[in-house]
Amino acid sequence: MNAYRAKPLRYPWPPLLYLAGIIGAIMAGRFTALAPVPSPLPYVLPSIGFSIGLFAVTLDIWAVRTLMERQTPVFDTGCARHLVTCGPFRFSRNPIYLAYTLFTVALGFITGNAWFFIAAFLALLATRILAIPGEERHLEARFGYDYESYRKRTRRWI
Structure with a gap:
């Protein structure tokens, strides 16, 4: 297969999928509340959520910065100029999508809205299938x- 036939994505699907999941979780939480996420102490789960969220934002910034330093498009709508295998890409082939997923999970812990966990799973699944x-x-x-060599030695998520 030549590089011209395998074009990158036409739309930036993953950011839109995760945004739709977050909006869906907010709306679902307003109209149909699931059982709240149980917490032994009122501040434990939000603290866990903030920690996960901070890690997710840090991972996302690190991955985006690594791509920019290698002059490779951040959104997958542009043609990749370089195969980036350093920075967070040493540990995950999809660190930005991992960060999006972790951030959505963090929102679930912070808000106590269990719909965010479902949204994170569905957005991850849709990203895995569509993007x-x-x-x-x-x-x-x-x-x-x-x-191929990079794919064999580096896991998709973690």
């Missing part, structure tokens, strides 16, 4: 053996 296969085809067509 990642196209991205991987593009990277494989563009970088060939180097990408």
